[in-house]
Amino acid sequence: MNILTYLDFELIKLLYKENTLSQRAISKRLNCSLGKTNETIKNLKELEYINDDNSLTDLGIDLIKKNKSAVILAAGQGIRMIPINNNVPKAMLEINDEILIERLIRQLIEAHINDITIVVGFMKEEFDYLIDKYNVKxxxxxEYQEKNNLHSLNLVKDKISNTYIIPGDLYFYENPFLNNEIQSWYMLENRISKHSNVTCNNKNEIVKVKDDGLKMIGLSFINQHDSLYLKERLECLDDGMHDSCFWEETLYQKNKMFIYGKIVDTNYVDEINTYEELRNVDDHSAHLNNETLSLIADVFKINVEQIKNIKSLKKGMTNRSFLFEINQDKYIMRIPGEGTDQLD
Known part of the structure; x- marks a missing residue:
C-alpha cells in the first residue's frame, strides 16, 4: 500500500530539518549504506519530492506541513478495570494529579494538533466539559456495550487523514505526538506480551508470529494515502460479524500490517487497563479508594495492597463480580445487584 518506503519517509523528514545534505551525510544520519542512500534519493527525485541539490521541493514540504488531526477512542466501559469500572470511564481516571484524557489532549495541543475528535459511549456525559475547555468534538x-472499538473508529472514519488514532487509556511519560508526521505507523513496546502475536522485522514491517509477540500499544498515525484503504477496511469489517474485534484488524493484509512499526521502550508509556496497573502507575490516585476492596481488606484483616490479580468475571454473573488473590489463595467477590455485598 505504501508508495513511499520507510527510508523515503525518513529522508524527507531529515531534509525538512536539515536541507541540502550530501549523500554521505544522509547515509550517516539514516544509518544505511551509501548505495541504499543513493537509491532512496533517486526515487524521491523521480517522485519530485526533492531537488537535484537534495533540498525538498514544494511537494515534499507540503507533505510535511499537511494539517494533522487526532481521534481518541474512549467509548468502552473498561470491564478489566473492576471494581471501579462502574464509577468512572478509564479515560477519566486521575493519574499523578492529571485526568488521563486531558493529558492526551494537552500533549496533542502542545504539538499544534487542535483538530481532536473523541468517541464516547459509557458515561458519555462525563466528557461534555471537554468541548468548552479544549474545543474538541x-x-x-x-453500541459500546455490544461492539468493540472497530465500530467506534468506523463512526469517525471520514475524519481519518493524517490522523493519530489514540486509545483513551494510555499514559505517555513523554509527548508522543509530532506535527511533522508523514509516515503511517503503529506503536509496539519493546517487550514480549502473551497477548500479542506480532513482531517487527528488519524492514520495520509488522508481521504475525506463532509465539508471543511485542506488546501492542494501540497508538497509530495514519497518513492521507493509507487512510483510504483503512476506511474501506473499517466499513467492510463493521458488518455485525466482527463486533468483538479491535480496530487493529483493519490494518492486516494476510499476515502483515500494511503500515510500518514504531518500537518504543517499556518506560515510554503505560496502558491503564486494570486496577493494579493504575496502582502501579500512581499509588496515590484517588480512584484507588474503593469501597469494595476496602470491604475485602476489612474481612481478611489485610491492607488493600495485598489484594492481587483482580480479574473480571463475565459468565453467569454481572460485570461487577470478580476474582482476586490474597497470599496466592483465590477468591470471588460477587455483587449481584445494587446495595448487595457478599464475600465468598
Whole structure:
C-alpha cells in the first residue's frame, strides 16, 4: 500500500530539518549504506519530492506541513478495570494529579494538533466539559456495550487523514505526538506480551508470529494515502460479524500490517487497563479508594495492597463480580445487584 518506503519517509523528514545534505551525510544520519542512500534519493527525485541539490521541493514540504488531526477512542466501559469500572470511564481516571484524557489532549495541543475528535459511549456525559475547555468534538457510540472499538473508529472514519488514532487509556511519560508526521505507523513496546502475536522485522514491517509477540500499544498515525484503504477496511469489517474485534484488524493484509512499526521502550508509556496497573502507575490516585476492596481488606484483616490479580468475571454473573488473590489463595467477590455485598 505504501508508495513511499520507510527510508523515503525518513529522508524527507531529515531534509525538512536539515536541507541540502550530501549523500554521505544522509547515509550517516539514516544509518544505511551509501548505495541504499543513493537509491532512496533517486526515487524521491523521480517522485519530485526533492531537488537535484537534495533540498525538498514544494511537494515534499507540503507533505510535511499537511494539517494533522487526532481521534481518541474512549467509548468502552473498561470491564478489566473492576471494581471501579462502574464509577468512572478509564479515560477519566486521575493519574499523578492529571485526568488521563486531558493529558492526551494537552500533549496533542502542545504539538499544534487542535483538530481532536473523541468517541464516547459509557458515561458519555462525563466528557461534555471537554468541548468548552479544549474545543474538541464528541461522537457517541451508542453500541459500546455490544461492539468493540472497530465500530467506534468506523463512526469517525471520514475524519481519518493524517490522523493519530489514540486509545483513551494510555499514559505517555513523554509527548508522543509530532506535527511533522508523514509516515503511517503503529506503536509496539519493546517487550514480549502473551497477548500479542506480532513482531517487527528488519524492514520495520509488522508481521504475525506463532509465539508471543511485542506488546501492542494501540497508538497509530495514519497518513492521507493509507487512510483510504483503512476506511474501506473499517466499513467492510463493521458488518455485525466482527463486533468483538479491535480496530487493529483493519490494518492486516494476510499476515502483515500494511503500515510500518514504531518500537518504543517499556518506560515510554503505560496502558491503564486494570486496577493494579493504575496502582502501579500512581499509588496515590484517588480512584484507588474503593469501597469494595476496602470491604475485602476489612474481612481478611489485610491492607488493600495485598489484594492481587483482580480479574473480571463475565459468565453467569454481572460485570461487577470478580476474582482476586490474597497470599496466592483465590477468591470471588460477587455483587449481584445494587446495595448487595457478599464475600465468598
Amino acid at each position: 464528541l461522537v457517541v457510540n451508542r
